[in-house]
Amino acid sequence: MIQEFKVxxxxxxxxxxxxxxxxxxxxxxxxxxxPVLYMHDGxxxxxxxxxxxxxxxxxxxxxERSRTPLIIV
Numbered sequence: 562m563i564q565e566f567k568v569x570x571x572x573x574x575x576x577x578x579x580x581x582x583x584x585x586x587x588x589x590x591x592x593x594x595x596p597v598l599y600m601h602d603g604x605x606x607x608x609x610x611x612x613x614x615x616x617x618x619x620x621x622x623x624x625e626r627s628r629t630p631l632i633i634v
Contacts, residue, residue: 562588563607563621583607583621583633597632606633 562584567577583606585595605612607621620633 562586579604580634581607583624585630585632586625586628588632593630595630595632597634599634 564582564584566580566582568580569575569577585591588595600606602618605614606618609615609617609619611617623629624631624633
């Protein structure tokens with residue numbers, strides 16, 4: 562599941578940035594702790610329609626198929 566939200570950066574006059582977080586299946590019902598991987602290529606990680614060149618890395622699909630217990634920010 563991918564969640565999106567905006568964060569205002571006060572040091573840069575409140576400029577907003579989009580943050581995308583990919584959560585493992587069942588995360589909301591779980592009480593587990595998950596490792597977090599922070600990546601700096603947000604628009605290219607998850608969805609082809611948001612990717613700079615029309616092809617994403619497909620990480621959300623990979624995590625779903627592999628059942629890797631990981632949060633990607």
